[in-house]
Amino acid sequence: xxxxxxxxxxxGESIAEGTVSRWLKKVGDNVKRDEPLFEIxxxxxxxxxxxxxxxxxxxxxxxxxxxxxxxxxxARLETDAAAAAALPVAAxxxxxxxxxxxxxxxxxxxxxxxxxxxxxxxxxxxAGSFEERVRTKSSPLVxxxxxxxxxxxxxxxxxxxxxxVTRKDLDAFLAAKPTVAPVPGASMLVPAGVEHRGPLPxxxxxxxxxxxxKIRKLTSDHMSLAIKVATHVTSFFEIDxxxxxxIRAAMRKEFEAxxxxxxxxxxxxxxxxxxxxxRHPSLNAAVAGNDVILRKSINLGxxxxxxxxxxxxxxxxxxxxxxxxxxxxxxxxLATRARSKKLSPTDVQDSTFTITNPxxxxxxxxxxxxxxxxxxxxxxxxxxxxxxxITGPDGEDTLAIRTCAYFSLSFDHRVIDGADADRxxxxxxxxxxxxxxxxx
Numbered sequence: 494x495x496x497x498x499x500x501x502x503x504x505g506e507s508i509a510e511g512t513v514s515r516w517l518k519k520v521g522d523n524v525k526r527d528e529p530l531f532e533i534x535x536x537x538x539x540x541x542x543x544x545x546x547x548x549x550x551x552x553x554x555x556x557x558x559x560x561x562x563x564x565x566x567x568a569r570l571e572t573d574a575a576a577a578a579a580l581p582v583a584a585x586x587x588x589x590x591x592x593x594x595x596x597x598x599x600x601x602x603x604x605x606x607x608x609x610x611x612x613x614x615x616x617x618x619x620a621g622s623f624e625e626r627v628r629t630k631s632s633p634l635v636x637x638x639x640x641x642x643x644x645x646x647x648x649x650x651x652x653x654x655x656x657x658v659t660r661k662d663l664d665a666f667l668a669a670k671p672t673v674a675p676v677p678g679a680s681m682l683v684p685a686g687v688e689h690r691g692p693l694p695x696x697x698x699x700x701x702x703x704x705x706x707k708i709r710k711l712t713s714d715h716m717s718l719a720i721k722v723a724t725h726v727t728s729f730f731e732i733d734x735x736x737x738x739x740i741r742a743a744m745r746k747e748f749e750a751x752x753x754x755x756x757x758x759x760x761x762x763x764x765x766x767x768x769x770x771x772r773h774p775s776l777n778a779a780v781a782g783n784d785v786i787l788r789k790s791i792n793l794g795x796x797x798x799x800x801x802x803x804x805x806x807x808x809x810x811x812x813x814x815x816x817x818x819x820x821x822x823x824x825x826x827l828a829t830r831a832r833s834k835k836l837s838p839t840d841v842q843d844s845t846f847t848i849t850n851p852x853x854x855x856x857x858x859x860x861x862x863x864x865x866x867x868x869x870x871x872x873x874x875x876x877x878x879x880x881x882x883i884t885g886p887d888g889e890d891t892l893a894i895r896t897c898a899y900f901s902l903s904f905d906h907r908v909i910d911g912a913d914a915d916r917x918x919x920x921x922x923x924x925x926x927x928x929x930x931x932x933x
Contacts, residue, residue: 497546499530499568501561502838504540512560512707513567514539522550524570531567532834534707539803540836548572562657635660636714638667708803719862723780723905727860730900730918733926734876737761738896740928752818758876759850760820765924766871767791767813770846773917775909776869777845785908794844794864795824797831805831806864808844852876858899868908874899 501511514532518524529541530550548570555567635658638644644663651658696702705713741756748756770777770791779786791813794806807827809815815823830836849861852875861872876898883893900921904914 495572496551497548497570497572498566499542499545499570501533501555501563501565501567502542503563504533504838504841510560510562512711513555513557514707515557516553517541518550520550520553524548524550534711539708539799539805539834540838540841541834543837544570546570546572635663638663706802708799712804715865716862719865722865723863723868724907725860725863725903726906726911726914727901727903728911728914728918729858730902730922731897732900732922733881733895733897734758735896736928737925748818752821754818754821754825756817756821759824759873760817761928762873762925763793763809763812763820763824763848764817765921765928766793766846766848768924769917769921771813772920773913775913776904776917778868778908779845779866780868780905780908788845790843790845792843792845794847794867795827796847796849797828799832805836805841806844806847807831807836807840808842810843847871848873852898858901860901861903863903863905868905869914870903872901872903874901 501513504511511533514534516531517529518531524530524544524547526545526547527543530544532539532541549572550568551571552569553567554569555561555565561567638660639658644666651662737758741758741761745756748754774787775785777788777791779788790811793809793812795809797805797807799805807830809820809823809827812820812823827836827840830840844864844867846867847861847864847870849870850873851859852873855875858874859872861870863870876896878894879897880892881895881897882890883895884890900918902914902918
């Protein structure tokens with residue numbers, strides 16, 4: 494016999510868990526190597542996960558809808574067909590009985606809106622460690638339930654990996670209905686560590702109530718974390734892309750004939766970004782406690798909008814080593830596979846700088862949120878023709894039609910000062926406004 498464990502993959506550097514959305518194979522099915530085996534959802538991506546080996550699906554350990562930590566074994570394969578035929582197969586295991594509620598847990602009953610502090614029941618793991626992220630993150634459903642009932646997850650120790658509080662822990666705890674004495678003047682307080690969101694809105698007559706999709710709930714969690722982690726500041730520059738437009742028009746026909754790809758403005762912008770990230774390394778960095786990690790690799794995360802809703806940020810690795818055609822092929826390939834759920838775990842990992850392009854929808858500019866694990870994100874506004882005042886060689890001012898766009902840079906002010914961010918943007922502007930005829 495040769496059994497192989499199938500694990501929950503890590504779909505991003507800051508991701509500690511994933512949810513099994515759907516099994517594409519059932520127990521007893523033959524599976525080819527790299528054939529899609531199951532679908533997962535994280536706060537970064539919905540993706541099909543390929544089989545690590547050819548064989549027979551012997552066991553499914555994690556059922557659809559269950560959220561587990563990365564590296565958790567979700568299924569097992571048997572690569573020896575004869576051995577598999579002689580063994581009973583197993584469906585997802587039934588839930589175990591609810592664990593006993595830890596005595597140190599506290600809760601504020603909905604009818605008693607008061608403050609409560611929960612003492613940790615075990616030594617806390619180092620900040621930022623895998624154990625600490627797993628324990629405090631829990632699952633989106635558990636966090637939502639905890640917030641609605643005034644429970645502070647951060648101080649609990651549950652039955653999951655690294656003390657992670659599971660839904661069974663929370664259900665059992667809420668069933669006990671503990672209460673605490675009212676605190677005078679504390680009618681609007683909530684437990685430490687739980688966000689106060691005010692009373693939940695209720696639907697009115699004629700309203701339509703739609704549950705959030707899995708990717709929307711997870712994106713919500715990740716964006717909330719991202720806005721808390723980094724100190725966001727956004728700077729705006731208008732960039733004249735007339736020269737890029739002229740060069741693009743001149744080389745477009747030959748480029749598309751040779752590469753089979755449409756030539757857009759994006760690869761010109763990506764090349765310019767790579768050039769300036771080398772000159773301004775603090776924007777191609779990560780913050781680790783009191784240390785700043787200046788990345789040597791330039792891996793560009795390119796935001797891709799999904800239909801009907803959702804957002805994925807696949808990563809173009811070593812973008813600074815690619816030509817215009819390489820950048821075009823790479824971004825098109827990632828976008829196509831993102832929309833068809835064909836991204837692999839490595840496709841959404843190790844971004845060092847992100848670019849989002851709301852301009853394709855007509856947006857002039859915005860203030861994008863910096864992804865966790867990076868220090869900056871560039872937003873591209875709509876590219877359009879505008880009337881501009883141009884000073885000629887003789888010093889005379891004239892009106893001219895120019896192709897322009899607003900670029901916005903959100904940066905982490907913990908490690909990047911405004912002057913540094915604006916120097917990056919000024920150099921990016923200069924690079925794009927003086928592109929040589931042969932390209933960057």
